[in-house]
Amino acid sequence: xxxxxxxxxxxxxxxxxxxxxxxxxxxxxxxxxxxxxxxxxxxxxxxxxxxxxxxxxxxxxxxxxxxxxxxxxxxxxxxxxxxxxxxxxxxxxxxxxxxxxxxxxxxxxxxxxxxxxxxxxxxxxxxxxxxxxxxxxxxxxxxxxxxxxxxxxxxxxxxxxxxxxxxxxxxxxxxxxxxxxxxxxxxxxxxxxxxxxxxxxxxxxxxxxxxxxxxxxxxxxxxxxxxxxxxxxxxxxxxxxxxxxxxxxxxxxxxxxxxxxxxxxxxxxxxxxxxxxxxxxxxxxxxxxxxxxxxxxxxxxxxxxxxxxxxxxxxxxxxxxxxxxxxxxxxxxxxxxxxxxxxxxxxxxxxxxxxxxxxxxxxxxxxxxxxxxxxxxxxxxxxxxxxxxxxxxxxxxxxxxxxxxxxxxxxxxxxxxxxxxxxxxxxxxxxxxxxxxxxxxxxxxxxxxxxxxxxxxxxxxxxxxxxxxxxxxxxxxxxxxxxxxxxxxxxxxxxxxxxxxxxxxxxxxxxxxxxxxxxxxxxxxxxxxxxxxxxxxxxxxxxxxxxxxxxxxxxxxxxxxxxxxxxxxxxxxxxxxxxxxxxxxxxxxxxxxxxxxxxxxxxxxxxxxxxxxxxxxxxxxxxxxxxxxxxxxxxxxxxxxxxxxxxxxxxxxxxxxxx
Numbered sequence: 184x185x186x187x188x189x190x191x192x193x194x195x196x197x198x199x200x201x202x203x204x205x206x207x208x209x210x211x212x213x214x215x216x217x218x219x220x221x222x223x224x225x226x227x228x229x230x231x232x233x234x235x236x237x238x239x240x241x242x243x244x245x246x247x248x249x250x251x252x253x254x255x256x257x258x259x260x261x262x263x264x265x266x267x268x269x270x271x272x273x274x275x276x277x278x279x280x281x282x283x284x285x286x287x288x289x290x291x292x293x294x295x296x297x298x299x300x301x302x303x304x305x306x307x308x309x310x311x312x313x314x315x316x317x318x319x320x321x322x323x324x325x326x327x328x329x330x331x332x333x334x335x336x337x338x339x340x341x342x343x344x345x346x347x348x349x350x351x352x353x354x355x356x357x358x359x360x361x362x363x364x365x366x367x368x369x370x371x372x373x374x375x376x377x378x379x380x381x382x383x384x385x386x387x388x389x390x391x392x393x394x395x396x397x398x399x400x401x402x403x404x405x406x407x408x409x410x411x412x413x414x415x416x417x418x419x420x421x422x423x424x425x426x427x428x429x430x431x432x433x434x435x436x437x438x439x440x441x442x443x444x445x446x447x448x449x450x451x452x453x454x455x456x457x458x459x460x461x462x463x464x465x466x467x468x469x470x471x472x473x474x475x476x477x478x479x480x481x482x483x484x485x486x487x488x489x490x491x492x493x494x495x496x497x498x499x500x501x502x503x504x505x506x507x508x509x510x511x512x513x514x515x516x517x518x519x520x521x522x523x524x525x526x527x528x529x530x531x532x533x534x535x536x537x538x539x540x541x542x543x544x545x546x547x548x549x550x551x552x553x554x555x556x557x558x559x560x561x562x563x564x565x566x567x568x569x570x571x572x573x574x575x576x577x578x579x580x581x582x583x584x585x586x587x588x589x590x591x592x593x594x595x596x597x598x599x600x601x602x603x604x605x606x607x608x609x610x611x612x613x614x615x616x617x618x619x620x621x622x623x624x625x626x627x628x629x630x631x632x633x634x635x636x637x638x639x640x641x642x643x644x645x646x647x648x649x650x651x652x653x654x655x656x657x658x659x660x661x662x663x664x665x666x667x668x669x670x671x672x673x674x675x676x677x678x679x680x681x682x683x684x685x686x687x688x689x690x691x692x693x694x695x696x697x698x699x700x701x702x703x704x705x706x707x708x709x710x711x712x713x714x715x716x717x718x719x720x721x722x723x724x725x726x727x728x729x730x731x732x733x734x735x736x737x738x739x740x741x742x743x744x745x746x747x748x749x750x751x752x753x754x755x756x757x758x759x760x761x762x763x764x765x766x767x768x769x770x771x772x773x774x775x776x777x778x779x780x781x782x783x784x785x786x787x788x789x790x791x792x793x794x795x796x797x798x799x800x801x802x803x804x805x806x807x808x809x810x811x812x813x814x815x816x817x818x819x820x821x822x823x824x825x826x827x828x829x830x831x832x833x834x835x836x837x838x839x840x841x842x
Contacts, residue, residue, distance in 0.1 A: 192224035192324050193273040194266065195287050196442035197429045199225070203267055203449055206260040207588060213248075215259070220247045221425060223290050223324055225266055226317050227349070229254075232262060234354045243354050246310035267450055273328055275439065282327050284437040288422060289390055290317050290324075295418045297386035303414075304378070304404055305807060312382050315362050319383055321346050343367055370402040389415060469597060470494075473560070473568045474502040476593055480570055484585050487550045487573040491522065493566055498526060501568070505549060513542060522546065525557035526569045531583055532557050533574075546571050558586045562598040684834050685728050687719035687754055687766055694732055695752070702740045707747025710736075717756045719766045720834040727808040728831075734805050735770045735827055742774030742825065749773045757833060760815075764833040771826040777818070785818060 202218045202225070219225045226247060233250035234243060244250045251259050275283065294316030301309035322342025326335040338345060346363035362383040365376065370388075373381050385403045388396035392415050400411040426433050430442070466472075470492045477490040481504040489503040493515060500511040513520075517527040520542040525532040534543060534554045546555055552573030559569045570590065574582055695712045703710045721728070732752070739750045755767040777785065786806035809816045815830040 191269055192227060192321075193275065193283060193328050194222045194224040195283060195429075195431060196439045196446045197431050198222040198287075199263070199267045200442060200446045200449060201429055202263045203446075206263055207584075207591065215263075216247045216251050219263065220313070220317070221291050221294075222287070223317050223321055225263070226314060227321060228266055229259075229262060230314070230318075230353045230355075243356060245308060245355060245359075246314050248310065264450075267446060275327075279327055280437055280439045283324075283439070284431065284433075286320070286323055286327065287431070288426070288433060290320060291425065292418055292422050293317075293319060293383075293386045293390040295421055296389050296414065297382050299414055299418065300382050300386060300389075300404070303406075303803070304382070306378050306382060311359070312379065312386070315350070315359055315379070315383050316386050318349070319346055319363060319366055319387060321349060370399040373403050389418075392419070469567045470501055472593075472597065477502050477570065478504055480504075480572070480586065480589055483589055484572060484582055486582065487552065489546065489549060489571040490568060491526075491571070492568045493526070498522065498569065503549065505551065505573075508549070511545075518542070520546075521555060521557045522569060522571055525559050526566060529559050529561045529566060531559070531587055533583065547573070556583060556586060558583075558590045560590050560594050560597070562594045567597060684721040684723055685725040687721055687728065687756075687768065687831065688714040690725050690728050691732065691752060691754065694729060698733070698736055702737065703750075705747075707745075708740060708743055709747070709749045711749065711751045713751065713753045715754050715756050719754055719756045721766055722832045722834050723812045727812060731805050731808055731829070732768075732770070734802070738802065739770060739772035739774065739825070742772055742776075744775060748824075758830060760830060765815075765830040766833050768829045768831060769826060770829075771824060773824040776822050776825055777820040782818075782820070786816075 198218065198221060202215065202222075205215045205218055219229065229247055229250045230244060233253050244253060254262070294313045297316035298309045298313040300306075301312040306312060320342050322338040322345040325345070326338040329335045329338060343364055343366055346366075347360045350363050351357075351360045358377055358379050361377060362379045365373075365380050366384050366387050368376070368380075368384055370385075373384055376384075381403050385396070385399055388399045389411070390396075396415075397408055397411050400406040401408070423433060431437070473490050473492055477488050480488045480490075487503070487505045489505070489508065490501045491498040492501045493499075496515050497512045498515050500508050502508060513523070515523060515526055517523045518540065520540040521532045521534050521537070522542060533556045534547075537543075539547065543555070547553070550571065550573030552575060554574045556572045556574050557569055558572065560567055570586065572582065572586055691712055691714060695710065699710055702708070736750060736752070743750070750770070750772045753769045753771075755769070756765075758765040758767045786802050806816060809829060809831075813832055817828045819826045819828070
């Protein structure tokens with residue numbers, strides 16, 4: 184049975200709704216990507232588009248993150264909106280809603296398990312394993328929306344071949360297709376199979392949480408029963424947390440009708456905002472466009488409105504829908520009023536329970552309403568104007584959502600206009616587009632360092648019941664946000680600068696405050712950071728260094744006795760060893776030391792001194808990161824405590840010419 188690469192498949196409405204909200208709220212690319220990544224239907228559509236001939240991909244796209252970087256934020260958001268519109272066309276009954284929820288849980292469990300196994304076994308692209316785990320049983324999803332019983336059974340029976348066919352159509356390569364095709368192979372048949380094939384097959388079995396999966400893990404990768412059960416526990420906890428964050432019940436009966444109605448309302452507001460802009464003249468100077476669109480804003484919200492333009496550090500009243508407007512110009516600097524606060528912050532501001540300023544009272548008089556809402560128009564780094572709407576506060580949420588959608592759509596129109604070249608600038612525009620295309624081709628390679636950060640994030644997520652880990656996760660997420668947004672900006676600018684290595688002392692200075700706030704707040708534990716005076720520039724970036732330090736310091740804190748103790752971080756440079764120049768990082772603690780029976784497998788994720796429920800995954804990641812940067816790690820432990828000595832390649836590692 185032939186299948187189109189761009190399938191129209193149902194999603195859980197909660198996922199689609201949350202993805203739309205993230206797009207409308209201009210959340211970071213990482214947030215949007217994480218939401219979309221947990222839905223098979225959305226993943227399938229995005230992979231089909233990003234790998235299509237339309238974008239002439241130089242390299243294959245194997246994750247939603249890469250797809251977002253290729254498509255750009257605007258196209259990505261349009262795709263999500265289109266998927267939401269098509270979602271409304273599916274009419275599912277009670278049993279089908281249940282099947283869709285169960286399918287979602289199984290596919291997400293398989294994907295998370297595949298990524299955890301990929302990290303543990305050092306597969307080079309854990310995100311690829313995650314993505315294939317999401318689509319491995321796509322035949323079941325096709326069957327859910329297929330009414331004919333015979334066709335439904337066909338899709339379920341042949342789901343492995345269907346997944347292989349689609350993966351091939353998306354251009355993901357023969358190894359990915361084999362991972363789909365042989366996902367149901369018996370464990371003893373997989374001993375010498377390709378790495379990716381083994382990952383997906385074992386992940387599908389472990390997702391069932393039965394004894395067969397435990398036995399398969401030992402056969403395929405030699406994993407112990409204790410470690411395998413811990414992986415299952417952590418993944419189950421993560422799926423439950425994700426379902427709770429999206430409002431998807433896992434333990435009770437599921438009916439998506441309520442979420443579908445909310446999705447319809449969201450799409451309707453989006454359509455109203457878009458349609459109302461069509462009634463305005465969007466040509467001419469920006470102030471004229473703003474003056475025109477104030478009528479459209481009143482049309483979509485049903486509320487009186489005023490429009491202010493930005494000129495010479497002033498906000499100037501341009502037009503309104505309450506009759507003739509007086510001449511009014513006020514400073515654009517924030518002065519406590521709703522209008523200036525909204526303009527300066529770039530976010531909607533409501534009067535609500537605030538004490539009105541004189542300017543607020545003036546606007547209320549012009550609008551003839553008891554309250555007001557100010558919504559800025561933001562285009563890139565510019566803010567050409569701000570709207571003031573008169574409200575009665577009966578339904579401020581709906582009004583704010585509509586007005587914000589309207590302002591955002593207007594911002595898109597104004598931004599597109601500003602980027603349209605005139606006749607004299609056509610040649611420059613062509614050259615700029617060529618430069619941007621060159622950058623886009625290398626974005627995939629530039630984004631590779633982010634993979635290590637993502638791996639650490641997902642390891643930490645499995646331990647979210649620990650409040651300390653939650654704080655550490657926030658730190659890493661901030662770094663991922665910053666790096667991801669920088670990558671997105673590369674589509675608009677070019678640079679000849681190469682990425683520089685990290686300065687170890689500078690990173691430790693930044694990290695020490697965060698570590699103190701999260702791990703040393705009880706008064707019993709003490710953190711000392713002693714940094715050398717010499718330069719500590721490394722050949723590697725900051726991301727792996729942060730992961731190493733956070734992991735080792737956290738382990739050191741957990742080893743301290745209840746009465747307290749001390750953890751010390753010390754740097755030395757330069758250090759000469761093996762005819763190379765290094766920077767030394769030493770992390771010591773006054774804990775109870777590591778038992779003899781643990782030392783032989785110290786960096787192997789099998790045993791630990793932390794008690795039941797831990798497998799030493801943190802130290803295995805530390806060892807992997809240090810090996811990847813060609814560094815050296817050694818451990819000294821005893822009753823007086825433990826010390827980890829790490830040699831990191833210095834930026835200038837010329838061979839030492841003297842003894």
